[in-house]
Amino acid sequence: MTTVDLLGARERWVRTGGVELCVAELGDTGRPTVLLVHGYPDSKEVWSEVATRLADRFHVVLYDVRGHGRSTAPKPLRGGFTLEKLTDDFLAVADAVSPDKPVHLVGHDWGSVQSWEFVTVERTQGRIASFTSMSGPSLDHFGHWIKKRMTRPTPRRAAQLAGQGAKSWYVYMLHTPVLPELAWRGPLGKRWPKILQRLEKVPADGYPTLSLPSDAAHGAWLYRDNVRARLRRPRADAYAHAPVQLIVPSGDIFLSQKLYDDLESWAPQLTRRTLPAGHWVPRTRPDQLTAWITEFVTAHEDGGPSALASAAAPAPGKHAERFAGQLVLVTGAGSGIGRATAFAFAEAGAKVIAVDRDAEGAARTAELSRLVGAPAAWAETVDVSDEQAMEKLAEKVATEYGVVDVLVNNAGIGLSGSFLDTSSEDWKKVLDVNLWGVIHGCRLFGRQMAERGQGGHIVNTASAAAYQPSRALPAYSTSKAAVLMLSECLRAELAGQGIGVSAICPGFVNTNITSTARFAGVSADEEKRRQKKSARLYGLRNYPPEKVADAVLRAVARNQAVVPVTPEARGAHLMSRFTPKALRAIARLEPPL
Template identity: 45%
Template structure:
């Protein structure tokens, strides 16, 4: 059970219950972080987060006015954001009068902190602000007006999506009815079941205040006092306080699009998108604590970047859907791996590049760095399972748990299966199949443990569903990848981790020039003719990279890329006999 030491801070006519985490044996001189809760919580929202921060931070929380052990004024106008911001500054002055304080805030706690950080002189008192599931209402009003004043299908779609997500706020502002509803149904048991149903919040080990029912009713004043005024007459103001927006992509109440204009007002803005829901302090306290500590450490040290992808400092443009994520790519020294690295770097991902050919990977890294992202290169032979596992641990230690993993490394063996050597077969399967399985398992375990979702992309091939007498071994390795992806996708779905099998057809990469061809005396000549044929086809790896990015954004299961791959995928499903007849044709002559 977490232990808090209670004190009281006065703000005007309100007495605020302030709590400091009891951390026996911790160093005295530590940066101070204040945790601010939202509706319908109290400081108990942070019971699981606070101990994870206590080793190297002095942790403070408080019950905001209207909640828990703090004063609850009756008048709605006692809950306007300017008064809530004054409360926050009163707490900061009391707990750390001589040094700036870091703030981590959720829901309405974040909304009122936005009011504070946009107050003149706030950067002298607030060292950083980690915002979780709570927008600046002035920025939100400006965003809504912008989208509605330019009624394109995209703008209207984003606006209507947010209106639907926020419909509950209209109910909360009605007279009598919401108060009666929460007075009747606002029990701890009902609230626990509701949170569990909407986003899987645990039924156990979740702390609520004994005053939960009363807090639900009292907190409704926050909505009545602020939402209509702010949305009708927004007054967006800038802030010089460093801000990290933790954008929960599965937030039931707030769509990611509403943060599109934050960068125009916050000149020290970082953003971290994650496939999590609104109640992150309950569902994944460790992830939130690690994210907040990482950001605070970065600000305290004066560094311009930090591990685990909080590195998109002082963004000068609107947010990108993959911006700030960490991507690991194997086989990144050329071809599809290289182009995918370029595409992800241009979208703001930190990229970790691995290849047995480190010189090629370094060339890829040079171009990625030109996009302004952190880029690292590691040597890796994916056929070595131990090396893959060690590589995954190195990435975790040096960069954090990746959000995206592209298992791309592969080779090809053509010619009759009966003519290939055992060594060729072993090497092919070790790289194409076992390498994919090893990478998926090593990084998949990390993603599951972190609990914040992710995406794994494995390179299969159109050969997985296009039988060929000359590509039997290669086809077998890629068919294994395809079925492994389908099965792993089902296994990881409950963890919000997507898995995609990319199935290109004839793509001109250096794999064709290095393909081993069994059962021929003119291997070099046949390889040259095969490479020439692929070159004339003209389908380049950058086009595959674009489809990989689309697959990540849309969480597609199987993606046939080239026209012949799309045809082959459907042909094998609906006319397998035709595929078997076509398989008798020789590719190598």
């Protein structure tokens, strides 16, 4: 283990309550102060990736909690880590680094637990401008949460208690005498970095620091001095007196999301975010944390009722807590499912890049995305089947907008006609767009996600035709079946890097693909007739693309693998698994054209 450097940090020492706290500062002291508080068994260096990113916009302050890192430990240890003494430490640091203005507080794990104390006690009023909490509830709120479920038990509440009780196994262990100290100063301290890499996908970048064994041994008293006392007698006045942003990692193995069910009653000015990640998000998701902290701090630093209201409700759409502030790229966004998907992400507060070979359609989608809620939206014109053009797009996106968090490979074309009537040129056109366009997107943008090392999600639009054979759609069905299998293979390969992959399989959806689909082996007049008839039939079915867009967002939020959307798509999917002979018999029927 080596020391994680905080490049350009200025160091000072703050004396308080018989200990000396090591404080590091980055950025311009004339800017708003963001104070980062680390958790257990960490030191301030857990924030290094976030801190260096925030320093471009803010005065960033980090300090080693007493007994951790380079800060000294209280003597004796017992009784030296109470929330009251930790609050004294916070006030001493805040007064030293920002004596005239309140600070924007950010806490992770036990840094968040103690920060909830800071933001709810009377003596800190006026010293905290905002609070961002992640992976650490208030012990008072937790105590009331437990009491509510024990005094008014239901099967659901009992299950919630049991679930969180299982996740809290380490709390019981830390209350045992001597054993935690021996473990951390012995084998556990040596193996901890490898454990974090394996279980949490924390990069092997020199973190944790050399002080880990003593940090963890001292930090056991955080639990012993506070947990049982507060859970037995939680404060009744633990109301936040500053705006709160709650960031919940959906894959946190230590904390249930249900812990925050009643949080609005304790924090009236609450903004919720959900992040598909494990517990140590300061190390695994620094870009997303930086974006959300910057947005929240900026809104409350600017002040004014309108700014505060907008920060408390960042976006009106579904899954806003999951996608607000993320960067989403949608191909085929000029119309139909692509446009509806771009709008759905925009309503959820995401930044949208609308890509289409129709420049006017892409521009219109970007313009409307901004109107429906996207904080930013851009239009890019490209033919997804053109590999060089896609490479230029990927390079431009990474340079000008950043690495995308969600990629939706939606662009596609339709082709109907028997196999014997389908020419090699017809096959090439369909495969170039429907398959190679998806391959280009996955390869270029998926590589950027993987190299960034902070996860992401890829959505590929397949079709019910991917698993429902048809004598009339050999080329189209083949292209979509290939997309489905590609998605399954990529999902297996990228899972270890925190990148999800979903295949969306719509059925008959009312979009303009029917009026532009080609029909092989027929005259131009007959093709136009069939296009009009197909469009009319799909119009009568009238399944809106907005429902497919809802399925896309839901698939990303839940990390679903294969998502049949329409009733006929779901029915065909079940038949493909349980009654494939019946599906093959249906495939022999002559289509009504």
